[in-house]
Amino acid sequence: MKILIIGANGTIGKKLTPQLAKQHEIITAGRNSGEVRVDISSEESIKEMFQQVKNIDACICIAASGPLDNFSTLTEKQLLEDFKGKLFGQMNLVLIGQEYLNNNGCFTLTSGVFADIPYKGVTGGAIISGGLHSFVLSASIELPRGLRINVVSPSMVEDSVADFGYLFPGLKAVSMKELVDAYEKTINENITGQILRVY
Template sequence: MKILIIGASGTIGTGITGALSEKHEIITAGRSSGDLRVDITSKKSVKQLFEEAGPVDACICTATSGSMDDFGTLTEMDLLINMKGKLLGQVNIVLIGQHYLNENGCFILTSGIFADRPAKGATGGGLINGALHSFVLSAAVELQRGLRVNVVSPGIIEDSVKDSGPVFPGLRPVAMNGVVDAYVKSIESDISGNIIRVYG
């Protein structure tokens, strides 16, 4: 398969790229690294990415992040800024990419644990991740030409504990291989409309 990985240089993206490159042709993309450049907050950039990549059999997006928030001062604008990338950016990857993926192709998006496990400072994260889950459920019904879409929802990853662990007290880290396996399963099976949770 020919697979486009957006965010391939990140923690999760690096693991996925290593695992899939053993059996598949990989095209990497990112804001500042990879074979191709993309800013997922820009519809024009996303469209250009698919045009430059050419026909692909699957597209994985792990280029997602969002800042923590303070509920007491949280505003609509704060939420919209975070939504622009992690939510609407990934939504546009599917809406635009559906016209470029090969028949029976697959999208795999990335959400996160706060959709299911609320935490202080993560109201925006919960909102965005939950919305991604709802989008995937609906998109799986709407996509044509045998196209599939799934979303992987990881908890905090062991490889990120040193940097991110203090931000997520009480969450058990999950092994990188378990997270990578979730993406590989989504690519190499025929499932669609699945929320694949990998929590500790």
């Protein structure tokens, strides 16, 4: 398969990309790195990316993250800004990308554990992840031409504990292998509309 990975140079991407490259042709994309440049907060940038890459069988997005927030001062403006990348950006990859992926291609998005497990300081991230889950469920029955869509919802990975573990005491970290396996499953198995929780 020819797979477009957006965010290939991030924490997850650095492990996922070489694993998938063992069996598939990989095209990497990112805002500051990769073979193709893309800012997923921009519809125009997404369109330009899909126009550059041809005959894509799969699109995996592991770019963008929901920043921490302070509930007591949280505003609509801040939420909308936070949603622009990880929520609307990933949805636009599908809404725009459905015109470009090959028949029977697949999309894999990335949400997160806070859709299901509440922690302080992640209200925006929780809404983003929950919204992505609902979007994937709906999109899976709407996409044409046999296109599939799934979302991987990871907890904090072991590789990130040193940097972020103190923010989420008691949150179980998962191995990178478990997480990579979940992304591979969305590529290798004929599944759609699935939320693959790696908690």
